[in-house]
Amino acid sequence: MRYTGIARVLLVPALVGAVLAAPLGLELFGRMTGGAEDPRSGSATAARWSEEWYDAHDVVVLYRHPSVKVRDPRYRKAVHDSLRRLPAEHVSGLATYWTTGSASMVSGDGHATYALVTLRDGDEQEHYAAVADRLRDVENLYAGVGGPVPLLAERNAQAAADLARAAAVAAPVLLALLVLVSGSLVAAAVPVLAGLAAVAGTIGLLRLFTEVAEVSITTLYAAAVLAFGLAAGYSVFVVRAVDALDDEAPGERVTGAFGGEASRERALGGAGGVVALSGTALAVALLGLLLFPEASLSVLGPVAAAVALLATGVALVVPAALLGVPGPGVAGLRVVPGLRWRPRPFLPHLVATVVVLAALTVPYVQVELGGAGRRALPAGAESRRVAEIVGRGFPGNPLEAVDVHILVERSFAGTARRPGPLGQGHTPISAVTRVTASDVRSFADRLERLPHVTGVTVAGLSQEHGAVRLSVHHALDPMSAAAGELVASIRSVDPGPKVREVVAGGAAAARTDLLDAST
Incomplete structure (x- = not known):
């Protein structure tokens, strides 16, 4: 053939x-x-630990009312009634201002708040698709959906x-x-x-x-x-x-x-x-x-x-x-x-091709490389709009904070001696000491004194892994060079003698690691 x-x-x-x-x-x-x-970078490690150790949120639901304030009982009822209707087979965790008491979850004008939703393990996109419409179904409140999975x-x-x-x-x-x-x-x-x-x-x-x-x-x-x-x-x-x-x-x-x-x-x-x-x-x-x-x-x-x-x-x-x-x-x-x-004549066509290609590269001369994130979406996209509203209207830009994980040195807890099988005394292997926020207080104080840092809060404790999670708040654009310098400063701070390792993550750290890996 x-x-x-x-x-x-x-x-x-x-x-x-x-x-x-x-x-x-x-x-x-x-x-x-x-x-x-880069899966080996600090930011990727921090993201993995946040997901595995602390059940990091997958969805952010922004609520707003033009006249009613968050502390009004009707506001709480509307939000919690909506969240209670979410099917348990798709949602594993919820956090709101009223369940956490965190003042950072209320906007500066007091009319907006947000909820953090954690989806079940498995196909996150499938779980999100199953609850997306219900997240927006809130009585008498505007509800916008953002966060990593909707983005x-x-x-x-x-x-x-x-x-x-x-x-x-x-x-x-x-x-x-x-x-x-x-x-x-x-x-x-x-x-x-x-x-x-x-x-x-x-x-x-x-x-x-x-x-x-x-x-x-x-x-x-x-x-x-x-x-x-x-x-x-x-x-x-x-x-x-x-x-x-x-x-x-x-x-x-x-x-x-x-x-x-x-x-x-x-x-x-x-x-x-x-x-x-x-x-x-x-x-x-x-x-x-x-x-x-x-x-x-x-x-x-x-x-x-x-x-x-x-x-x-x-x-x-x-x-x-x-x-x-x-x-x-x-x-x-x-x-x-x-x-x-x-x-056709070679030289004129070669020159014309080079000129056209050079002209097409002009817009990219001043380009700054980095992660895409919400900037990859049009200005009117819901996920981008939610992130920008939270960044502008809430204290400390909570969703763009640098995520810092500290692994603390622990020792075995002391226990009384007990008789062994033959009447001989022995001290059994016991549980290690618990980690607390006080284990990293001095380190957190040093972080809080860094330029551009507006506050440091404890975001979680992992007793199983001996870790404390801090959120380092700032008012910088996470894609800016200044945010990258802040990440470098955080990583260079001496954590103290009782700390095994410090890992920094978040959007600013991810951009920094991406640029480092590309050079």
């Missing part, structure tokens, strides 16, 4: 499989994670919209450029179709990767761009090789789309061999991303390699299958008569 015949045979089951697998691929947009942090849900939804928008922009632009270069609508459409097919295949491929690794939104964006660019670029190379037959031997067009059938097969085979070699070499090179510590980059390595092979396969199959159909082929639908693929 010839090349075009093989391509057509492969194309049909691929299309059928794509249609059947489409619902599975769409599940990707509910399974992506942040994934940009990720909104980012996943935004990623799907961004991907569709990017395809809607890139496909027509590429089609117009290729028409200007080739003069043929067929020659322009084939690479565009190949690129879109590769993106669709990439979504399904990433969904499979979520079964064995965490796939971040950054990975999706990078993989989609790589798939579209490679598949479209390689397809242009294949189409150009076939179209060259018309220039070299226009009289040989005896069957089908282009030149003699044997010439067409040779052209496709030669171009296909180059594409296969290039795609394989690129896939091997992309595996080098495994050497980076960030979760998103270490996952991107095998993902990018698989996407490169997928795009290569699409470029080998789609153009050959479509252009092998009898008819005018590449020459069909020539919208600009006389305009064809042909060599």
Whole structure:
């Protein structure tokens, strides 16, 4: 069987499989994670300890009334009645101003407060989806939902919209450029179709990767761009090789789309061999991303390699299958008569390309790298709005505090001697001494004297792990350089003789660790 015949045979089951697998691929947009942090960094360790040791909150529900204040009994009743209706199979913990007595959970004007909701272990996005509408169902109060899990849900939804928008922009632009270069609508459409097919295949491929690794939104964006660019670029190379037959031997067009059938097969085979070699070499090179510590980059390595092979396969199959159909082929639908693929002056095109690329990089000259977080969402997104309201209106910016975990040195508690099995006295191994806030009081006092720190509060105790959790409050933007300097200052403070380890986390620390890992 010839090349075009093989391509057509492969194309049909691929299309059928794509249609059947489409619902599975769409599940990707509910399974992506942040994934940009280095799992060995201090901020990642702090986040893991917060989740495992203290049941850190997953959802923040902001309540507000224009005239009634939080201390009004009706306010408490409305909030608690709403929270009591949450199903226990999805929610494991709740904290409000009235259950904690924390003044930081009341806004400066006294009209707003928030609740912290902890979801059950398992699929957090599934648990959140089951209670999202109920969280907003509060009598006579405005309720907005934010926090880590809703933020990720909104980012996943935004990623799907961004991907569709990017395809809607890139496909027509590429089609117009290729028409200007080739003069043929067929020659322009084939690479565009190949690129879109590769993106669709990439979504399904990433969904499979979520079964064995965490796939971040950054990975999706990078993989989609790589798939579209490679598949479209390689397809242009294949189409150009076939179209060259018309220039070299226009009289040989005896069957089908282009030149003699044997010439067409040779052209496709030669171009296909180059594409296969290039795609394989690129896939091997992309595996080098495994050497980076960030979760998103270490996952991107095998993902990018698989996407490169997928795009290569699409470029080998789609153009050959479509252009092998009898008819005018590449020459069909020539919208600009006389305009064809042909060599053009090298230097002017090189200069023009460099100038355009340089102009496109100008907006990124002053870019500051860091975590995306709520800034990745539009200004009107609910999760971003909740975070900004809490940051501006509540004392100490409680949701953006630096999360500090202190592991305390402990000794065995003394116990009385007891007789052993043979009447011999022995002292059994006893429980270790309990940790208390007083164990880290001097360290907390030193932290409170640091620049920009507005207060230090005890956020939790873990007797099992001998740890005290502190929240270091500040009024800084967690994505700013000043917040990064504050994190460095916290990490440099002497914790004292009875402390085993200090680990700092939170948004500001995560940004600092990300920048350190990238340099």
